[in-house]
Amino acid sequence: MPLTLNTLAELPGRPSEHVLKEDLEETGLSREEVLSKMRERLQIMREAIDRGLSTDAPSVAGMVGWNAKTLWEAPDPLQAPLLKRVQAYAMAVNEENARMGRIVAAPTAGSAGTVPGALFGVADHLGLPMEELVMPLVLAAGVGKIISRQMYIAGASGGCQAEIGPSAAMAAAAVVELLGGSAEAAVHAAALALQNTLGLVCDPVGGFVEVPCVMRNGFYAVHAVSAAQQALAGIRSVIPPDEVVLAMVGIGRLLPLELKETGEGGLADTPTGRRLAQRALTRKP
Numbered sequence: 001m002p003l004t005l006n007t008l009a010e011l012p013g014r015p016s017e018h019v020l021k022e023d024l025e026e027t028g029l030s031r032e033e034v035l036s037k038m039r040e041r042l043q044i045m046r047e048a049i050d051r052g053l054s055t056d057a058p059s060v061a062g063m064v065g066w067n068a069k070t071l072w073e074a075p076d077p078l079q080a081p082l083l084k085r086v087q088a089y090a091m092a093v094n095e096e097n098a099r100m101g102r103i104v105a106a107p108t109a110g111s112a113g114t115v116p117g118a119l120f121g122v123a124d125h126l127g128l129p130m131e132e133l134v135m136p137l138v139l140a141a142g143v144g145k146i147i148s149r150q151m152y153i154a155g156a157s158g159g160c161q162a163e164i165g166p167s168a169a170m171a172a173a174a175v176v177e178l179l180g181g182s183a184e185a186a187v188h189a190a191a192l193a194l195q196n197t198l199g200l201v202c203d204p205v206g207g208f209v210e211v212p213c214v215m216r217n218g219f220y221a222v223h224a225v226s227a228a229q230q231a232l233a234g235i236r237s238v239i240p241p242d243e244v245v246l247a248m249v250g251i252g253r254l255l256p257l258e259l260k261e262t263g264e265g266g267l268a269d270t271p272t273g274r275r276l277a278q279r280a281l282t283r284k285p
Helices: 005-010 015-027 031-054 067-073 081-098 114-126 130-148 164-178 183-195 213-232 241-254 271-282
Strands: none
Touching (some): 005 183, 114 164, 114 213, 130 183, 164 213, 183 241
16 A cells, blocks of 8 residues: 555654655665665755855846845844754745756745755754755655645645645655654654645746745745654644645635636735736846
8 A cells, every 4th residue: 555644654663764665666766776866856956055045146037036145145133043044045946946947846846945945954054964865855755745646736736735835744754854753753744834834825926936936935944844843842733644635635626726826816916916927027038
């Protein structure tokens, strides 16, 4: 039987090993082949972060491109380096996406910053090498795969809850794995992250994956780290993890089309949103 979140939570040992075992059985690839692919993807994530933090070049539509660098170079009045790092890393990746740079869809391009923002942000904060991120990334992929069996991971199918929700869940589980947590803690971190994205609409201004998408990844990377921290402390989702996924599916079906990536509702339908969309459509590269 395919893994579910509930069954994964009950298994002993590192949850990533169970995800990897299932993947090897399904694909026929060797362990080293899969881990090598994960190392390649981590390197791409690292490069996207580094590029995004070092440039303020505008995006395709001209609405973003400077936010990650601005945050990264700004003073830190809260004296919260982890918070700042996680946000800036996530935004850097999504601004790279908005510039048509090379990123890893994790699980989508619009939610590509959440996993690297949380995972690399925590690792760099603690001084951990990239090799220690390989198995957490395997787990992140497994969580995304389990969720995708219930619903298409796309804003067009279920609103932004179906994109940023799974990405936050993936990131939360990965951070728990990175910090040595149990399978139960990792799965419940994913559930806590996912349940607190329920109902989130997909309302990109002009249909571009820029506003509010870039900043949203920054917020939800922090959200994922918060979920991991709660789960590592012993907090559990009252609603079983698989039922949280089903709740997301049900809400996605209820959302009107205007709130599913059409650019016809929410922030996209504000006077300023419509004005920015028109400006983007007439903007010369």
